[in-house]
Structures are given as C-alpha cells and as structure tokens.
Amino acid sequence: MSTIADVAARAGVSKATASRALTGRGYVSEETRQRVADAARDLSYVAHSSATSLATGRTQTVGVVMPPVDRWFFAELLAGIQESLFALDYDLSLYGVPEGSRTRERLFEHVLPRRRFDGIIAVGIQPSARELERLQRAERALVSVGPYSEGSSAVSIDDTDAARIATEHLIELGHEDIAFVGGSTDAGELSFGDARRLDGYLVALQAAGLAHRARVVGATPTMPGGYTAAAGLLGDRRHRPTAIVGVCDEAAIGAVIAARRLGIAVPTELSVVGIDDHEHAEMFALTTIGQSPREQGHEAVRLLTQRMSRPDDPLEHVAAASALVVRSSTAPRR
C-alpha cells in the first residue's frame, strides 16, 4: 500500500508539503496541490483513504450551508471550498438558506439532522442559538465562515477593523463629511458582518471627533442598492458629503456609477471607498479593503479536517487577511 512518502516522491515535493496538500492544513500553491493530488490518485493513495473511511463509518461528504450564491463573496468562497474538498476527495453537499423563511426551519430541524456527512461548513447564515444547538447535537465537526459563532471554529476577516481602516483613510485625506452607504433598510436587517462594518465606520468617526457628522444611509449591499441610495444622497447639492464608505464594493461601485450619472467627478469632487476587493473593483479604480474569500474557503476546509481528526481540540478563530488597496477613487478633500 502506498504511503505519504511514495506520494511525495512521485510529486517531487517534501513529505511535509504532500501532507499539507492532502490534508488542506497550511498553504500550498494550487499547482502543487494538484500535482500531489494527481500523484495520490496514480498511487491509489486516495483510494486507501476512502477504504479507511468506509471502515470508520465516514461518508467522505461535507455539508455546506450558505445563502444563495448570488454575491461575489459567496461564489468565491464556494469555489475555494470546492477546490480544497476536491483535492481531498470529499464530496460537497450544498444547502441554500434563504433568510427568515420556513425553508430555513425545515433545513435545521428536519433535513440536516437526518443527512449523513462528516462535517458542516456554515457560511454567512448567523445560526440562532437553537440552530447551532441542532448542528452541534449531530456531533459532527462544524466550522463557520463569519465572526458570529461563539460555538464553533470560525474563519473571517475583522469586519469592524476593515471599515474602521477604510474610514480612517478618508479622514487622513481631510474629509469630515463622510456618509456610510449600506445601513439597514425597510426590507431587511443588516447581516452580522455588515453591522460590524457600520460599527467600524462609527468607531473611526468617534476617534476623530466627528461622531456628530455620522450619516448612515440605508441600502441593500448590492450594486443597484448602492446606486439608488447614493443617487438620493448626492442629488441634494446643499447636503452632499465629500466622501462615501460603501458597506461592500458592490454598494461602493453603485455609488460611483450614481455619481457619474449626476456629473459629480470621482475622486476630485467625491471620494468613494469600498470593502472586499470585488472582481470589478479594479475596473472602477476603487480604493477598497481587500480580502480573499477563496482563501477563506481553503482555510475553512483546513479547520474542518482538523476538527474531524481532533474533535476535542479547543475551538479556533482564524483571522483572515485584509488590507487597504489604494486606487484612484479617493483623493484629498478639495
């Protein structure tokens, strides 16, 4: 039977690298991951691990619970989770969760408890205490993507920090009248992450003695949402802010488009900063706080495999990387 040493030799990498690639623990490049996976396949190393799984009653399946994949962040995250699970020869069972619906209750109360899989990755769904308890009672490994789950291991950027740094960037450029586009709307509450981003904006204003200038405009966190909110905000010449923080890049890009429509020059008359480094951010020359949901997907799988093999280890919260990316949608206040 092949060993990890055989796989490493065939792939031309060290044993440690082969192990990282196969377990998802620690960084390897996608190319290396693929080469090791191919070597493992050629040597039936994966088949061996499947046989072991059969003996241990494992299903080689991971359940992924996430909102509809209609936002860039979730699509990228899912791609990252897929890549890592595929390299490990795990299947991915996907469960969509529309917020606040009865479908959601059915999912947590009836569907997930009955299904067979080795672990669950819960993404951006803010499980209630009862839902979390349901997931945990199944005694399967659980990892969240998002900062909200005290009861599970998790990976996420620090949303408060991201918005604080975005806002401070504008304050350093001399802006004092800075609006936040992406507050709660009639239609819906803020997600947990978006609420933290709003906090970060307020924290930065407070620290600069600008708390009384806070202006939070409700908007769904989408391009049309940001467009509509910014069009309303910018339409009134007398109370026009000199800068906008978007709750996410989609909302910020919507604001840039609204400004152009109204003949307001970005960045000379209006600075706009977003959060995420969305795939369209570069096209709009958007200054933003970059993060990589795809790498967070890899990291979530790494955390999950760790919990599956060592379920009694303490919970782990991994802070994903984020950093200010300065493009040309922001400039000193005139």
Next chain:
Amino acid sequence: MSTIADVAARAGVSKATASRALTGRGYVSEETRQRVADAARDLSYVAHSSATSLATGRTQTVGVVMPPVDRWFFAELLAGIQESLFALDYDLSLYGVPEGSRTRERLFEHVLPRRRFDGIIAVGIQPSARELERLQRAERALVSVGPYSEGSSAVSIDDTDAARIATEHLIELGHEDIAFVGGSTDAGELSFGDARRLDGYLVALQAAGLAHRARVVGATPTMPGGYTAAAGLLGDRRHRPTAIVGVCDEAAIGAVIAARRLGIAVPTELSVVGIDDHEHAEMFALTTIGQSPREQGHEAVRLLTQRMSRPDDPLEHVAAASALVVRSSTAPRR
C-alpha cells in the same frame, strides 16, 4: 401511511397540483410548492418516499456538475436547481469543473463514476464525446443545461435566435455599423452557447445584406472583458460603430461603462444591446434579450425526475423562454 390525497387535502390544493409540486413536473408557484412540501413533511409523506428510495436502492442525491459559480447565470441556475431539489427532498452534490484542466479529467474518469447518486445535471460544461459516454455508462439519469448535448435531455434558450433578434432590433433602428463584442480571445475559445450567439449576429447581418460590415471584437464574457474590448473599439473616432451587440449583458454593460468614460452618449451616439437580462441590466437601462436561468434550473430538475422514473422515454430538448426587453440603451441611428 399518508397518500398524495392526504397531502393535497392538508395543503388545500388539488391532487394534481400536489403531485406537480412533489414531482417537479409542471408549473406550480413557489408558495404552493412550499405549502405542499410542508404538508408532505407534516404527514411524513416525504419520509415514506425516502423509505421507498431505500428499498429501491436510490440515494436521494443528485450530482450537479458546473463551472465555478462566478457568473450571474450559473448562480441563478444553481439557485433554481437547489429550490426544486430541496422541495423534493433531494440532496445536491456539487462538482465544479474548471475548463481544460487535469482536474476535469480526474472528475469524469475517476470521481463521478465512483459516486452514488440517482441523476446528474450537467451545466455549461460541453462534455466531450468521451465524457458523455462516461456519464451515460453509469446508467444514471442525465440532463444538460445548454444546447450542445445530443446524447442527453436538455433545457436551454435558442442562443442563435436570441442574438439574431438582438441584432435585428438594431438593424430596424437604422444601424448598419454594428459590432459584436465577445468573440474568441487569445486566452480562450468561445463556449458553445456564445459561439451560437455569434452565429445569430452574423445571420442577422447576412439577411440584411450587411455581412461585409461584420466586426467581431474578442472579449471575455465579463464586465471587465466588455469594458476593455469596447474601450479599444470606441477609442478610434474614425472607425467607431454606431451600435454594439454584447455576447451577454455583462459584456454589454462593460461597453456602456467604457462609452461613458469616453464621453460617448448612450443611446444618442451609440446603441448597446445585451443578452440575458442580468440583475444589473435595469440599473444600466440596458435593452436586452431576457431569459430566466432560475426557471431553467426548475425545468432541469423536472426533466431529471422524469428521466429517473421513465428512463426509456425519448430524449427531450426543452426550449426555455427568451424575449426582447427594450429599455433605453438603444435608439434610432442619428
């Protein structure tokens, strides 16, 4: 044990409607589908169907093979497939396929043949003859979304027709210099559907005696792809077209953004038409050919359940609806 009549009575619908909702065959509103699914659950009707499945060796799992879900079309389609499978109490195993990679070979040769599920929905992946043969040899129901698969039941719009109608709309407005943005690029071949759209554009020009005016500009089918291609095309004042057909709305929206940046007024100086009715089309007032990938997802599941219960029926190709949606990105030629 509960019968379909019990479920229908509890949900307050006819037996025929309850059957449609539970089998996915034929249209029912999402609200009705949910009510019937809830009634079925309350009466353990679903549990009964699962028990039947156990007896018949079925897995209650459907495999979905699709490219990374980073385009609106695939995200919407996946949402539709999820909705229908969830209502039928089926699990969804998701397999991503990056084009042209070795991962793809591993998927078709090693992973899919070993996995246990009742049927497969293949989306936008243009399986080769060998891959199709692999899928069919597993003797599981197979449905494609896309017009390319002779060897399986399929659902798709007529891409040729869609692009022809979009182009004819511009010709009727008096345009003669009409460019197509979204031809093949150095980096990649056109997808099967996009190649048909290019055909449709050429067919319309030929029918109008404008074949010699055809101008196909290479572009990846994304907003940045359309932006870059259109910026190059429109930058040359002397050879500027008066209208553009985008291979999809993303490319068309990229062209609108490029035009605005260059100070070219849409639609007075330049008409732009897209295909898809993407969620951002309305924000850009884009004239387009509308289609609903979400409904195509529902339809794919309906076709699949039909094939699972009657595997020897003839293959069925369902033409999904599409129609011209006129907004204000198109106008008569000046």
